[in-house]
Amino acid sequence: MSRKPGGGGGGLPAISTEDMCPVCKTIRYLNKDMEFLINPECYHSMCSNCVNRLFNDGPNQCPYAGCHRTLRRKGFRSAFFGDLSVEREVDIRRRVAAVFNQAEDDFETLRDYNNYLQMVEDLTFDLVSGGDAQRRAAEATLGQWEAEHKADIERNRKAGREADEQSRRRLAAERDAARQRRVEALREAEEEKLERVRSREAELDSLAQGETGAGGGAQRVQLKRRGHAAANRAVEAAVNTATAAADVGRLSIRGLKEKKKAPAPEGPYDPFGGMDFVPSRYKVHEGLSHPSIEKYKVDPGHITGGYNFDEYTTRAMFEAFAGLGVFIEDEKEVGIGLSAGEVATISAGIAAVGDSMELD
Amino acid sequence: MAVSNGGTGTGTGTGTPRLLLLDPIEQLNEDEKRKYIKGKKLGEGTYANVYLGHSRRDPSLLVAIKKIKVQQQYQDGMAPDAVRELKYLRELHHPNIISLLSVFSSKDQNLNLVLEYLPLGDLEMLIRDVDRVRYGAGDIKAWMGMLTRAVWFCHDNFVLHRDIKPNNLLIAADGEVKLADFGLARGFADPGRRMTANVITRWYRPPELLFGARHYGGAVDVWSVGMVFAELIIRAPFLAGNTEVEQIALICRQIGTPTEDNWPGVTQLREYTVPSEAVAVWGKEAYMGRFGAVGADGVDLLVRTVALDPKKRITAREMLEHRWWRTDPKPTKKEDLPRKSGGGEEKMGADLKRRPGMLEDESNSRGAKVARKLDFGQAK
Numbered sequence: 001m002s003r004k005p006g007g008g009g010g011g012l013p014a015i016s017t018e019d020m021c022p023v024c025k026t027i028r029y030l031n032k033d034m035e036f037l038i039n040p041e042c043y044h045s046m047c048s049n050c051v052n053r054l055f056n057d058g059p060n061q062c063p064y065a066g067c068h069r070t071l072r073r074k075g076f077r078s079a080f081f082g083d084l085s086v087e088r089e090v091d092i093r094r095r096v097a098a099v100f101n102q103a104e105d106d107f108e109t110l111r112d113y114n115n116y117l118q119m120v121e122d123l124t125f126d127l128v129s130g131g132d133a134q135r136r137a138a139e140a141t142l143g144q145w146e147a148e149h150k151a152d153i154e155r156n157r158k159a160g161r162e163a164d165e166q167s168r169r170r171l172a173a174e175r176d177a178a179r180q181r182r183v184e185a186l187r188e189a190e191e192e193k194l195e196r197v198r199s200r201e202a203e204l205d206s207l208a209q210g211e212t213g214a215g216g217g218a219q220r221v222q223l224k225r226r227g228h229a230a231a232n233r234a235v236e237a238a239v240n241t242a243t244a245a246a247d248v249g250r251l252s253i254r255g256l257k258e259k260k261k262a263p264a265p266e267g268p269y270d271p272f273g274g275m276d277f278v279p280s281r282y283k284v285h286e287g288l289s290h291p292s293i294e295k296y297k298v299d300p301g302h303i304t305g306g307y308n309f310d311e312y313t314t315r316a317m318f319e320a321f322a323g324l325g326v327f328i329e330d331e332k333e334v335g336i337g338l339s340a341g342e343v344a345t346i347s348a349g350i351a352a353v354g355d356s357m358e359l360d
Numbered sequence: 361m362a363v364s365n366g367g368t369g370t371g372t373g374t375g376t377p378r379l380l381l382l383d384p385i386e387q388l389n390e391d392e393k394r395k396y397i398k399g400k401k402l403g404e405g406t407y408a409n410v411y412l413g414h415s416r417r418d419p420s421l422l423v424a425i426k427k428i429k430v431q432q433q434y435q436d437g438m439a440p441d442a443v444r445e446l447k448y449l450r451e452l453h454h455p456n457i458i459s460l461l462s463v464f465s466s467k468d469q470n471l472n473l474v475l476e477y478l479p480l481g482d483l484e485m486l487i488r489d490v491d492r493v494r495y496g497a498g499d500i501k502a503w504m505g506m507l508t509r510a511v512w513f514c515h516d517n518f519v520l521h522r523d524i525k526p527n528n529l530l531i532a533a534d535g536e537v538k539l540a541d542f543g544l545a546r547g548f549a550d551p552g553r554r555m556t557a558n559v560i561t562r563w564y565r566p567p568e569l570l571f572g573a574r575h576y577g578g579a580v581d582v583w584s585v586g587m588v589f590a591e592l593i594i595r596a597p598f599l600a601g602n603t604e605v606e607q608i609a610l611i612c613r614q615i616g617t618p619t620e621d622n623w624p625g626v627t628q629l630r631e632y633t634v635p636s637e638a639v640a641v642w643g644k645e646a647y648m649g650r651f652g653a654v655g656a657d658g659v660d661l662l663v664r665t666v667a668l669d670p671k672k673r674i675t676a677r678e679m680l681e682h683r684w685w686r687t688d689p690k691p692t693k694k695e696d697l698p699r700k701s702g703g704g705e706e707k708m709g710a711d712l713k714r715r716p717g718m719l720e721d722e723s724n725s726r727g728a729k730v731a732r733k734l735d736f737g738q739a740k
Binding site: 268269271272273275277293296297300301302303304305306307308309311312314315318 | 629
C-alpha cells in the first residue's frame, strides 16, 4: 500500500502492460471494453480485437516476436490470475492432477502414497519450471502414464465424481435436517404457547366454577404432560439423528467398497486352479504292465473293488523318477518349518531307504 | 558332540541343568516349540485337544495347535491316525488342503501339530443352518470346485483321504474351503496289498467298502465327494443310515441295487447283502426333481460320481474336466461366498479334536451321537 504512491511519484503515469495491448498497442483509454485473452500454448496475452483479427481465418502464428507457436481461435480464453505464470502453473497442475488421480485408498501403505505424491510433485515441478529437456521428459512420462493407465484414470475420475456427489448430497441432507429442526422448534414454541393459553383458559374456567383444589390438580397434570411430551420429542429426535448418522455412515462405506472392487479382468473359471501334474520327464502309456502284477489283474477282488491298475503304473513311474533333477541345495530353503540341516538329513534318509517309505 | 552326550549320561543323576546339554534332536524340537505360543483352548476331546495359538515372531499369525493325547491302546508309540495325518500333511501343499506349519512334541511325549487357523467353521455348519444361511448354485459350484481340486490333488499325489465329509471341510478367513483331517489317509496300495474296508464315515461310504472290498482306489473318495455334493444341494445328508445294513438299503433304494448286470462280480464281494427286492439304477431324470437346482449338467456330474461300480465312477480329474464348471452360473468368488459369523473357532476345535472316520459307528455309537448333537447346539 505504501509502495503505490512511491511508484507513481516518478512523473508521468507509466502505461502498465495491463492497459495496453502488446500487439496492437491500443490502450484502455481508447477502448474501454478492452479484454485480454491468452492461449495456454504460450500464455502471451493480447486484446480480443487482435485475437479476432489474427485468428478468425484459421490457425496462425503467435504475433509475439520470437514465438513460433501456432495458435487457434478456439484456444483463447481470459486469464483467471493476473500473473500469467501462476495461470500457467495452475493449468499444468490441473492437467497433471487429472492424470495422476489416485487416492490414498489405492495404496497399501501411507508411505507408498507419500512416495507417489512426491513423484507427482517432482514431475509437476519439471513441467512448470524445468529446463527444456526436463520438461520434455516429464511430458513423455505423463503421456506414457496416461496411455498405460487409461482405465484406472477413468475409474478414479468416476470415483472422485461420485465422492463429490456424495459429499454434496450429505451437505444437502444436513442443510435439510437443520431446516427441519428450525421448523420443528418453531412448531414446538407455537404448540407450547397454545398449550399455555389452553391451560390458562382451563384454569380460568375452573376458577369461575369455584373449584380451586381441582384447578391446581389440573395444572399439575398439564405440566406433567408437557414434560412428558418434551421427553418424547427428545427421544424421537435422538432416534432420528441416529438413523441419519447410520445412513451417512453406510453411504460412505458403500463408496469405499465400490472403490475397492477393482474391475479385474476375470478369465474363464479354471477348475484345476492353474495346476497341472503332467510329468515332464516321461510319458505314461496306457496299459503298462509288469509280470508281477499280471495275476492281480485277473483277480476278482481287485477288479470288483475298483482297484485301478493305471493308478498303480502311474505311481510306479512317478516313484521311479522321483528325486531325479532335484538338488538338495536348491530345496534347503523350501522346507516347512524345518532347518536346512534337517531337510538335508531327511532327504538323505529317504534316499537311503528308497521307496520303502511309501509302502506302508 | 560325543563329549556333550557323555556329559548328559553322567550328569543327569547329579542334577546338572539338562537344558544346556540337550541332544541336537531335542534342541531342534525345543526351538520349534518356542516358535509358537499356545493360547486358549478351542476344544477338548478324547483323541486330541485343540488350542488357539500364535507365532512368537508375528503375533498376528494365528495357528491352531492340535495336541494329540497319548492313547491307552498305543502307549508304546504314536497313534496311527496321528502318524497318518503327519505323514500326508507334511507332503501335500495345496490351497485347498489345510497346511501343517510345524510339528513338535511337548512334555509327556504329546504330539503337537501346528495347523493353519481356519476361523470360519466348516461346510456342515453352513449346510445345517437352513434358517440363516442361504446359498445358490454358484456357491455350490465354488465349494465343489475347491473340494474336487483338493481331492484331485491328493489322488494325483497318490494319497487316498478316506474321510471326506462336510465336517472335514473347513473354511478359511478368505472363504477358501480346505480339506482337513488326514487321520485316515493312506497312500495308494500296491496290487495284492489289502487295505481295510472300515474307513470313511458311514453316510459317505461307498458301496464297495460297505461290501467289504479290500482292494480299492480313488473311486472311494469320489463317492464321498458325490455325497457331499448331494448334501450341499438338499441341505441334509443324502443317505443317512444308522447302521451299515441300513446304509446299503438306502443306497439300493435311492441309487439302485448293485447287481451282476450293473457291477460285474459284485456278488462275490465278502459282505455282499442287498434287500431282496431289486431296484433298477435310477436314471438322470429321477434326480432332476430333487437336485435340479444345480442344472442338468450338475445333475449329470452328480450321477457320475455315484455310479455303483467304482470302475465306472468318474475320477477326480475327470470331474474337473466336466462341462458343469464352464456353464452358467459361474462359481462365486471365494470372498463373496456365504459365511457364518460366530461359532467358527469352536467349530474348528470340535472338528479337529474328533477321532477321524468312524466315530459314530462301533459300540459307542449312541454316545457319539449325543456329543454331535451338543456340537450343533454350540455352533448355533
